[in-house]
Amino acid sequence: MDEKNVNLLMFSGDYDKALAALIIANGARELNASVTVFFAFWGLLLVRDPEQLSDEEKTAFEKMFSTMTPKGAEALPLSKMNMAGLGKHMLLDMMDDKKTPHLTDFLDGARKKGVKFYVCQLSMEIMGFKKEELLPEVKIVDVKEYLEDAMNADMQLFI
Amino acid sequence: MDEKNVNLLMFSGDYDKALAALIIANGARELNASVTVFFAFWGLLLVRDPEQLSDEEKTAFEKMFSTMTPKGAEALPLSKMNMAGLGKHMLLDMMDDKKTPHLTDFLDGARKKGVKFYVCQLSMEIMGFKKEELLPEVKIVDVKEYLEDAMNADMQLFI
């Protein structure tokens, strides 16, 4: 097979959708495809580095927003049946029963396999996140840089 | 027109999104496109056979999960304005007023028209669904088999 290009726009901040995106990203790399994941809006919550959260130089709104949102990948809620975390606890137990890796494992896998991590500049500005609060390998891009990658890819998904 | 290939990833378990996916799948077959729908996560709820639900050989969690989730396509909730079923009842009445077929009709249409039904192996394992509980024509595949279809399609959607 020729080398394919896969482009995923990670918009959602849901645990289950992020799991789907990263399983696809890992699988595509194993098939030798080049993979870009563009994290925008709630998807930014997935690339926050839980060790590097900071409230320095933030406005009151930015601090409130930072406090109210999940801290890193494993803290994301489910898109359905979350029931204040009970549904997610149940899903994680069911995943453990089947020895399925968790979201952070797939995230680490994607980082090791060379998936390109793009982050939406506008979303960062609006949410008040600083570069230092994110995983070190992310590249900050605007919508045009995203589009140039996506329009030339063999496959694009909005997740 | 050349024969096109359409690949849909049905992630959501919402009635309205499933309706959109199956209307697209039916329409694409009528345009002579080859169509694959890959059912993953909550999308699995769409291909459960309501006559074949079983709790045999399931763990406690799997049984609870099976009990708490909708039984077959017509039981799925709306993604918005569901209001404990009132909104969906209203939508179905409005569809009936316009003689619009229901979700099961579009599902049956897709089955008759030769839409390929792929089911995500990992989702089945996590949720504890058995092959016998699903519609008979589904093919159980892993993420790589999904990707090989999707990366070579002319159009991919994550729904």
Added chain:
Amino acid sequence: MDEKNVNLLMFSGDYDKALAALIIANGARELNASVTVFFAFWGLLLVRDPEQLSDEEKTAFEKMFSTMTPKGAEALPLSKMNMAGLGKHMLLDMMDDKKTPHLTDFLDGARKKGVKFYVCQLSMEIMGFKKEELLPEVKIVDVKEYLEDAMNADMQLFI
């Protein structure tokens, strides 16, 4: 770069997802791509003309539906953290802090830049919306017309 074709299916009626779709549509036009946005289901709420809402010749259900749904683009809720509007108010304040345009600005931008606005005929019929209630430039199409555009595009997203 060759002229590319971008096709977006706007299914969701969420403020944040509509913002993402229209930022992409505007950006793609600035890169000289041809852009079609197909508004279906809740996406219809985005192309209602707030000055032209009418209850004439509507059934009781259609009137109730029309009353219960958001009136125009700026009235759409967030997909997450909406908290009865508080979260959205907060997001809009954060956008204002960074001088980010609002949804209606991106909608107007897309209209001026020649983004093609397709509207799903079946969704209109089910929801009971009349052509006169929508923005004047929308073209009403069926699923096949959508698919002919989408299957021949370089990039498709379901938003």
